[in-house]
Amino acid sequence: MIREDLRSRRIAVIADFVVNPGSALYGKRQAPPTDFMDALVERGWGIMKMPPHVARLESCERLIEVSVGDLIDYRKNGYNVVIAAVEDLPQQGLWLDAMAACFRKVGKDMPPIVTIRSNATAADADALDGALAPAA
Template structure:
């Protein structure tokens, strides 16, 4: 039996860059919308942070595979899952190509992908909720 939790059975996959925009890993790159993570939390979304997009793929490959397995399990158990990609970052900041390959290898569909633009045009909470709405459709088993 699955216990209910504070995430309202919703998980957003986010880039390390979104969670840790001030990290020295990213230098002076423009930060993503600052209220994105706050809006997710306010709306009860759980967050799965992916490894930094600036890391070597070889050091992240196994973690990406495990994360995809976890996402498949979440969806199998009725959770809504969305991937929040960051426009203009390699691999959209979430290792999107690698995640897509893992889902394909396992014969599963990639969860819906929402693109975050660093220009702050997508930071309005109402627009954010609308952008995440595709993730709330029934998930395949």
């Protein structure tokens, strides 16, 4: 069983690009840091960062499988999970096709997907909160 923590039983799956916008991995595509991550933390969201979308899929497949397994466990234990897909990145910055294949493989539905911008701000955090409103 997962012990209680400060995340309000909510997990946001986030692209590495959003967590590390200034990384050298992204070359000219680097984005300035915004208040999006701070807003999620202030609202009690837990964060699961996916592998960088610029890596080779072969080097990320196992990590994606493990991450999907963790997300399934979180949901089974009463956590709400939302995927924050970045609208202007390949695979929305999250390896969405590979994630979907992993969920299908075990017969589980993907969590809700909310589309954000690569330069997401605190206002974009509202969309993640909103994705949980019907489930609450």
